[in-house]
Amino acid sequence: MIEISFALELIKQNVRPLPSERVSLLNAAGRTLSADVVSDVDSPPHDKSLMDGFAVRAVDAAISGAKLSIIETVLAGKSPSLPLTAGTATRIMTGAPLPVGADAVVILESTDFDPNQPSGSVTIHEGVSLGKHIMRKADSMRSGETVLQAGTMIRPHHLGILAEVGAASVSVYQRPTISILATGDELVPATDFPAKAQIRNSNGPLLSSMAARVADKVIDLGIARDHIDDLRSKIQKGLKSDILILTGGVSAGMADLVPRVLADCGVLQVFHKVSIKPGKPVWFGVRQNGDARPPTLVFGLPGNPVSTLVCFEVFVVGACQLLAGASAATRNMSCAVLLEAHLVRGGRPTYWPVSLKSTDDGRVGVRPLLWRGSSDLRCLAEADAFAFFPPRESNYQPGEIVSLLNLPVR
């Protein structure tokens, strides 16, 4: 039995990153940049008005009652043709380029201007100060400037920035293909009604959905029976993926054929059993694929669904990040404050399901859920995260700070 940190180190040593690829802007959300994104434009491209109104010389429009001659109207997308001189104003729309000589904008609402009765002059109700409602060329970004760095995970709001700098496609890391195989004679598909001593395969849909957010493609291989031939043929299919995840068949039982069949298929064991609760029987191995292709990573996760979920988040997500070019796996960890007392027993580091509650003083509060162990999946209906407790018996009190392994929202 090894420590979590050592298991993560062993996984890291066996990962060879996937190459990068170009994807179009609209397919970039959720991907990780493999190269810096540099702007090819100044933003704004010119000194511009931030409001609809009149471009003026602040010195002419400093006081209420000032009356100015309108010399031109500039719409967005057009350029002014006349410079401002003393006593003049240019009617201007939001975003339009300022005329030469202008150093402030008076908003339409601060004038007597009636667009239905335009006249040759405008009177200002409220004086402006120098620089009011204008933005100078390149104030937001300069051509040649890096706007998003390699390693950034692209979020929806980043797509606006990518569009602004003309990144119609971006260079991102490839994501792994993941095959999922549930094993066990007791399993039936979710669509069937279980006979006596049977249960439904919950791990397949659970892992498929968890994996979808980090994988290029998820292949659910269904259920393999506890027989060598069925296991072998399905494992061989799964080894065509970058990652093969099996569930069940890795603990100490006589039906636990999985490690044996994996060895038959050329998968070398790297570790078996980690000091983690739930999830102790977790198995990890690697099948070399020659120089042309990175090795296939094989995870044997315990059959109990909560163990499988914790092991997926702790071990597999990090492996996906490393495959996708990250220099280190980063777990979605944060801190939170316990809202209720919680007794933790013993020997292994423990992940305990909790629900979150944002408190009025800016804290994340967690409430430990009533959880009956690694096969009690129903308890996760209310779970937002797992709280992490180090390996010692302790009666944690409300107000103590714990680390969280957050569960994905979608």
Added chain:
Amino acid sequence: MIEISFALELIKQNVRPLPSERVSLLNAAGRTLSADVVSDVDSPPHDKSLMDGFAVRAVDAAISGAKLSIIETVLAGKSPSLPLTAGTATRIMTGAPLPVGADAVVILESTDFDPNQPSGSVTIHEGVSLGKHIMRKADSMRSGETVLQAGTMIRPHHLGILAEVGAASVSVYQRPTISILATGDELVPATDFPAKAQIRNSNGPLLSSMAARVADKVIDLGIARDHIDDLRSKIQKGLKSDILILTGGVSAGMADLVPRVLADCGVLQVFHKVSIKPGKPVWFGVRQNGDARPPTLVFGLPGNPVSTLVCFEVFVVGACQLLAGASAATRNMSCAVLLEAHLVRGGRPTYWPVSLKSTDDGRVGVRPLLWRGSSDLRCLAEADAFAFFPPRESNYQPGEIVSLLNLPVR
């Protein structure tokens, strides 16, 4: 100019919820349940072993050195055929049904049993207590019990529960189709290099990506020029969706034809201008579609991209939730602690971009970003959320608590 809360109330009054539909289990993540999900099984379906080992009568195995006769082996998926009697043990695998009479399990590692040299008896190294390593029938859930309630947003880890209870398909609310139309003579597509006085259309990709998470389908209608005919034909296309979002053309400029053309197309204005910063010019209207189809909601968002983003999150996301059957719009709000002083000026409630930092004492810390106003999209490269400041001038100090409008991760 109306208050944010009144604008939200007006939106709510004009929404007619979309019907529900059934989707298959694997397509359920991210959808909202429109009916309770009830289990059709007990879990576990029988008293079961939580470990690989021996089912025993605790009274026979309370002390180290006890020797028991092995009467049977039960694999997962099989049922025991013999009841336990005094002095006997049944070899049992994780998840398998307990034999009648068993009330504890001794784990394999606490015995002298060697699977390669099975004999008729087993000696126990470590005594067990009553109930050890067993789970009683229906301890996790009962047949007939509600496991996920209507209104629950289905997260990846919920798919395991749905599979366990045989919910091969679930009843969820339909999500809206959303059309997006950017307007303005100054815009060019992200793929083009802008000429003088032009900028790229960043709002289209920005909103497409933001909308993808709440919509059934997003249709990017591209750019409409500031001309009545082009606007009208593209608006008419967009009105076939449940929601049409326009950007630009709603402030006070003479090129702001949008409200006029919308009226021509039968869209009635509900409100124009809200006391919010950024985003004041936001426009909302409704086109009735007769009894057969809920009305189309039309949002005219300001052309500046940060205004558009804030208005989308504050007004459009809530409308999508209401369309998708939620009884009230819930914004993704939480509290956080300011890490730096921040001066807020004035008259309107203000959303200011911030980056988040989880602190060691369980707090969410926020750092206000250097932001040059509603057209400065580049500043959002580092943004995780907007901090909300109420409408008063104030110099906020480090340690003060602020509300957050969180930006989606993907």
